[in-house]
Amino acid sequence: MSSCDLLIQTSSTTVTPSRQEKARSWRQQHRLIQALKGWYDAYRRRQVLLDLLRYDDHMLDDMGYTRQDIQAIAKLPLSADADEVLKQLRSDRNGKRGD
Numbered sequence: 001m002s003s004c005d006l007l008i009q010t011s012s013t014t015v016t017p018s019r020q021e022k023a024r025s026w027r028q029q030h031r032l033i034q035a036l037k038g039w040y041d042a043y044r045r046r047q048v049l050l051d052l053l054r055y056d057d058h059m060l061d062d063m064g065y066t067r068q069d070i071q072a073i074a075k076l077p078l079s080a081d082a083d084e085v086l087k088q089l090r091s092d093r094n095g096k097r098g099d
Contacts, residue, residue: 042078049082050074064090 017025052060052070060067069089073082 039078046073046078046082049086064094066093 050070050073052063052065053067055063057067060070065086066089069086072089073080073085076082076085
C-alpha cells in the first residue's frame, strides 16, 4: 500500500463521538432546556401578577396590594421572587398601619 492510499484511507474514516461525549452533550442540552423552561415559568408568573393592574384600586386594596406594589414588581428582574416581594411590601405596609 502506498502512502497516498494510506492517506486516503485515513481521511475517509469518520470519527464518531464516544458515549461519554454524547452524554455530556445531552446534559448540556438538558441544562439549557431547563434554564429556558425556568425563565419562561418565571415570565408567566410575572405576567399573571402584572395582570392585577387591570383591577381598580379598591379591588387591589381588598387583596392587600397597591398599584405601586404591582408597578414595583414590574421593575424587578425575573430572577427575583415577585410573590415574596409582594408579601414583604404588604407586611411592611400592615406593620406601619399598626404603629
